[in-house]
Amino acid sequence: MKWDTLEEEPCSLARTVAVIGDRWSLLILRECFLRIRRFDEFQASLGITRHLLADRLKKLVRFGVLRRIPYQESPKRYEYILTQKGLDLYPIIMSIVHWGNIHMVDSRGRPMLHEHKNCGKMFDPVMVCSECGEPLTAKAVHVHPGPGARQSSPVQAKAQERARKSFAST
Amino acid sequence: MKWDTLEEEPCSLARTVAVIGDRWSLLILRECFLRIRRFDEFQASLGITRHLLADRLKKLVRFGVLRRIPYQESPKRYEYILTQKGLDLYPIIMSIVHWGNIHMVDSRGRPMLHEHKNCGKMFDPVMVCSECGEPLTAKAVHVHPGPGARQSSPVQAKAQERARKSFAST
């Protein structure tokens, strides 16, 4: 695959993977949500090489997820702040953290707890349907091609056919 | 960083990134949720090299996200099915798709639409607080160290200090 054109794929997941789908970007964004903002802070707290950090920050700025803002003149220094587009990544981060909390914790328990300021309680994130408010599961969702779709590939059609015939299922 | 020990980091996000944080794994999982199950189907629909596909499938099986199940004898052939642990990745996939729907669509519109079978309507996923049911935003959440935490790094303490003093904020 051509990673440089992934963002043009007719798939919202692939397009998002173009932005956050490498090993470092999500960790960088985690730091952003923990109020890390400066080059050397990212470098020290993540242990990423300076070369890659410079590269990934540039990419995130290019995609409009971070903004590079001067915080002092002479010498000019910059920090990296989440844009609204970046803040909107929060549900992705939270759902990833939540899956890790459920499936990847060791005997010591969760590394972090989250408090909801609105209600004052420790919480877990729950994904619900915007229309009826019920929690979402994979099996309760049916996928339709949208206006930006291309026709489904022969491979997927074949798999769908097999799935229709078979009673065995996940 | 040592990617082979990422799953031991005291951070649920890092541990999850160890499972799904490379360029291919999320795309492979997308196909799983679209009922793709067999080696050649993955290969044909993704254009991934066979070498990497074999490698990633092995990794996902090792982490318990997929199960490798024989679907015929002589010659023995296998297919890859999502486990419950894998099905639990659905909120991650959906939140990624949703972000792409909002921020990465072109003029043609969304490539896919999702129907909730329970209520019969096209929906968007919404992430809410498990305790009060209100939608979650980054600013309304406060983070606490949990039982599995290590003491916060000096870099993060410094950034938090700066954040406390500063009025400028995202």
Next chain:
DNA sequence: CGATAAAGTTCTATTTTAGAACTGTCAATA
């Protein structure tokens, strides 16, 4: 003046990935 800080850039060695061909087993076809 020398030391330190921030935000990168440059360099080489190592690792990962891409792209294509190859392997082994069996079933179906000519």
Next chain:
DNA sequence: TATTGACAGTTCTAAAATAGAACTTTATCG
């Protein structure tokens, strides 16, 4: 019987990405 094809990988080499460390630039501090 010989041939073809499907499936699920493995092996190979060239190209690209990454790690780890040193270096650069501008400016302040003691």
